[in-house]
Amino acid sequence: MNKRLLLTALASLSWLGTIPAAQAQVAFPSARPVTLVVPFAAGGGTDILARLVAEKLGEQLRQSVIVDNKPGANGLVAMRAVERAAADGHTLTFGSSSTHVLAPLMSEDKALMDQLRKKSTLVSMVAETPLVLAVSAHSEVGNLEQLLRMARxxxxxxxxxxxxxxxxxxxxxxxxxxxTKLVHVAYKGSAPAITDLRGGHIDSVFLTVAAVSAQVDNQEIRPLAVTGPRRVQTLPDTPTFKEAGVTGLEDSGWFALFAPAGTPAATLDALHTGVAKVMALPAIQTQLTELGLQHAPGSRAQAALAWERSIANTRKMLQQVTISTK
Incomplete structure (x- = not known):
């Protein structure tokens, strides 16, 4: 009897082997929830945006999308966790230009950037995050030109x-x-930097638009210029650095979804389509504006090119400056 059972099992396995790979592949999403790994602690700006996307993406996929915060090592902890996961679309990283460009390029491990590119696939760009240079509203500096003249x-x-x-x-x-002579002062977050700016302990801050929006609205902080190729909707009167006469600061930071390398193209397309629908929702557009962010539309191919362009531009930037992380 055992012999007959064994022969039947072997015959079944042989038959399964004749099924085309496309038919044998499990459809995405399966009954298993999608996990969105965030490289930063809960409650921060990246986490807030990730949870907005996760909730609406779950509705688009008709499947639960769970946020899993894995902070540490400038995003490396989260990236390693996703790289080890199955390449089936059910484990993703909510990465950024900080975790997927700047940190690896500044790492002592010079091979880290190339390893990351081999082990990760960019699913979709989510949003751009411009930076703003600002001074206290009580400062005698009225615009970027005046600040640069003083800093010389x-x-x-x-x-x-x-x-x-x-x-x-x-x-x-x-x-x-x-x-110019600009001296960096590092803080453990945006809030203490703004506090010291308002108290007159530092001359300016370079922060995200979202971090200073409330103080700008209250006329406590005066924005001088924003990074990126275009003005920010929440700061319509603030010029870009290029408009203010300084080129080379046209890049903005960004957020994006990444999957493990080897994830099927059909799964990547499904995820990209889901994210695109989420980001087009009027409620999400409003929340992005409130957070000082800008939607970053485009195809998967355009997103991949944007990542490569960001890497190349950041390499050039780092060659022009000396950054000590000690």
């Missing part, structure tokens, strides 16, 4: 939310391109 005569300080952060790099790049 004496050292001025600029605060950011951390050493090696995107604002830190942009501030150093601004100093290098304008031959």
């Amino acid at each position: 005569q004496k050292s001025l300080t600029f605060g950011t939310f951390g050493t090696g952060s995107s604002p830190h790099v942009m501030g150093e790049l601004l100093a290098a391109r304008t031959n």
Whole structure:
């Protein structure tokens, strides 16, 4: 009897082997929830945006999308977790230009960037996050030209939310391109930097638009210029750096969804379509504006090119400045 059972099982396996791969492949999404791994702690700006996307993406996929916060090592903890996951679309990273460009390029491990590109696939760009250079409303500085003129005569300080952060790099790049004396002051977050700016302890801040929007609305902070190729909707009177006469700061930070390399194209397309529908929702568009973010539409191919362009541009930026993360 056992022999007959064994022969039957072997025959079944042989028959399964004749099924085309496309038919044998499990449809996406399956009954298993999708996990969106966030490289930062809960409650921060990245986490807030990730949860907005997760909720609406779950509705589009008709499947639960669970946020899993895995902070640490400038995003490397989260990225490693997703790289080890099955390439089936059920485990994704909510990455950014910080975790997927700046941190690996600044790492002592020079192979890290290439490894990341081999092990990750960009699913969809989600949003762009411009940065803003601002001074206190009580400052005698009225525009970018005045600040740069003053910074050629004496050292001025600029605060950011951390050493090696995107604002830190942009501030150093601004100093290098304008031959000015700008001294970086690192804080453990945007709030203490703004507090010191308002108290007159530092001359300026380089932060995300979202971090300063409330203070700008209350006329406590004066924005001078924003990074990126176009003006920000919430700061319509604030010029871009290029408009203010400084080129080379046209890049914005961004957020995007990444999947493990080898994820089937059909699954990637389904995820990309779902994200595109989410980001087109009027409620999401309103929330993006309130967060100081801008939608980053485009195809999967355009998103992949944007990632490569961001890597190339950041390499050039880092070659022009000296950034110490010690």
